[in-house]
Amino acid sequence: MKKEIFAKNFLLITLVLLLIFAVCPRIVAAAGLFGAPQTVSKEAGGINTAVGYWYHEDTCQNGADHKIRQNMIYSQAAYGAGNIWEIYARLGVSDLKIFDVFSSADPSTATGKDDFEENWKFSGTLGAKIFYPFNETFGMGAFVQGTYYFSNFTDNVSGISGGVPFVADLKVKNLWDVNFGVGLQATLSCGMRLYAGPYLYYSEAKMSLSAAVPGLEYAAGNVSVENKSTAGGFAGADIPLAKGFRLNIEGQYADRFSAGAAISYTY
Numbered sequence: 001m002k003k004e005i006f007a008k009n010f011l012l013i014t015l016v017l018l019l020i021f022a023v024c025p026r027i028v029a030a031a032g033l034f035g036a037p038q039t040v041s042k043e044a045g046g047i048n049t050a051v052g053y054w055y056h057e058d059t060c061q062n063g064a065d066h067k068i069r070q071n072m073i074y075s076q077a078a079y080g081a082g083n084i085w086e087i088y089a090r091l092g093v094s095d096l097k098i099f100d101v102f103s104s105a106d107p108s109t110a111t112g113k114d115d116f117e118e119n120w121k122f123s124g125t126l127g128a129k130i131f132y133p134f135n136e137t138f139g140m141g142a143f144v145q146g147t148y149y150f151s152n153f154t155d156n157v158s159g160i161s162g163g164v165p166f167v168a169d170l171k172v173k174n175l176w177d178v179n180f181g182v183g184l185q186a187t188l189s190c191g192m193r194l195y196a197g198p199y200l201y202y203s204e205a206k207m208s209l210s211a212a213v214p215g216l217e218y219a220a221g222n223v224s225v226e227n228k229s230t231a232g233g234f235a236g237a238d239i240p241l242a243k244g245f246r247l248n249i250e251g252q253y254a255d256r257f258s259a260g261a262a263i264s265y266t267y
Helices: 002-023
Strands: 046-062 064-081 085-098 109-111 116-133 138-149 153-161 164-187 193-209 223-227 231-240 245-253 257-266
Touching (some): 046 193, 064 116, 064 257, 116 153, 116 164
Antiparallel strands (some): 046 064, 046 223, 046 257, 109 153, 116 138, 138 164, 193 231, 231 245, 245 257
């Protein structure tokens, strides 16, 4: 009876999260590793902490497509219970590179560089997951996760337009993303957990150039830029190490491939 009630609640929560994502995709939420569907907290309830690294690639669009790349380092604190549910928060720092965003479409404008680059801005992440075990080996889980960047990313470009030198700043403001996914998990005899599944993803930022330079994008100010692909897949392994420690390795693919790793400790 308890399993039937839990299965119904699990399905209801999953459908609600899907509905929230479909109806209101512009809520603030997260990036980075999704992790195994099952919590690593003690069954009786407790906290775990982690440190991790995430390499992210994606394609943003607003008329033109631009490849973006980020490197994130973060720390995480989580609380879960019953091997069923977990909530977590992260604090991270990340760089941002946008390729070819300073390339000029006007032959009268020449720039000194093509790519936008800015380093180490702080971000915050919130997430939650729920897990349903079919048996001792297999189970299924769902998660929602979101990230918001507290500071603007800024880079400047200089060049010549119509024979006149110029310097302009490009700002990336209010960068955030949200993810929702469902994953299947298999637990091996050694305690390793293998998992995989699909996810939905949405990212948005406002971009503005400080001067109206012919041939350069985002001169109109506060232009909304979004991710190109809204769905992808993820897979990973959660591996037990010394007592209390675990290593999580994961890869994700939407429009481009991203990957990372984290080491957690359960108290």
